[in-house]
Amino acid sequence: MHGADRGGAGRLRAGQSPGQSMRAFDTGLGPMATLICNDAWQPVLPWLATQDGAEVLLVPVNSAADQGPDPLWTVEYWSELLRCTARLQQCWVVFCNRVGTEAGVRFWGGSRVIDPCGEVVAEAPMWEPHLLVADIDVPAARRRRREVPLVAEGRLGLIERELRRIINEGGDA
Numbered sequence: 001m002h003g004a005d006r007g008g009a010g011r012l013r014a015g016q017s018p019g020q021s022m023r024a025f026d027t028g029l030g031p032m033a034t035l036i037c038n039d040a041w042q043p044v045l046p047w048l049a050t051q052d053g054a055e056v057l058l059v060p061v062n063s064a065a066d067q068g069p070d071p072l073w074t075v076e077y078w079s080e081l082l083r084c085t086a087r088l089q090q091c092w093v094v095f096c097n098r099v100g101t102e103a104g105v106r107f108w109g110g111s112r113v114i115d116p117c118g119e120v121v122a123e124a125p126m127w128e129p130h131l132l133v134a135d136i137d138v139p140a141a142r143r144r145r146r147e148v149p150l151v152a153e154g155r156l157g158l159i160e161r162e163l164r165r166i167i168n169e170g171g172d173a
Helices: 037-041 044-051 073-089 139-147 156-168
Strands: 032-034 056-061 092-097 099-102 105-108 112-114 120-123
Touching: 037 044, 037 056, 037 073, 044 056, 044 073, 056 073, 073 092, 073 112
Parallel strands: 032 056, 056 092
Antiparallel strands: 092 112, 099 105, 112 120
16 A cells, blocks of 8 residues: 555544555565555455455554553454455465554554464564564465465456445445
């Protein structure tokens, strides 16, 4: 996602706006896409990235743990979301979360790498800085997509028609 720099715990600062386009990009390791923080929570954005060819999703975030009645609810939500995204999009997910405290807000860390079957293959500890290094087999995403062709069955024409209908009926243009 070509997005603006976000400040704080994933919130946009005054004068900033989320990116308005997204493209998978080629690297020497394979095709990737970046979903910045909240972008990963919008189900269509990881899907679009993989439809555009991404086999690895890079997800940098500023996720704080001090919000809400249960300070760790966000950790559980992120864990489930990342595993589900990896499984449904049959791709690697590289999640990098901020760690430490700023202005009284605690960031929990817990960066991790999830394989195309949704298994966590490497995980940093919570609450402390850590350099997480993991070897990933990018072609495993292609192999998984051949075994179970979820990504190949995207139904792009149907989705385009229904999105146009919803927009024409007053949805967000």
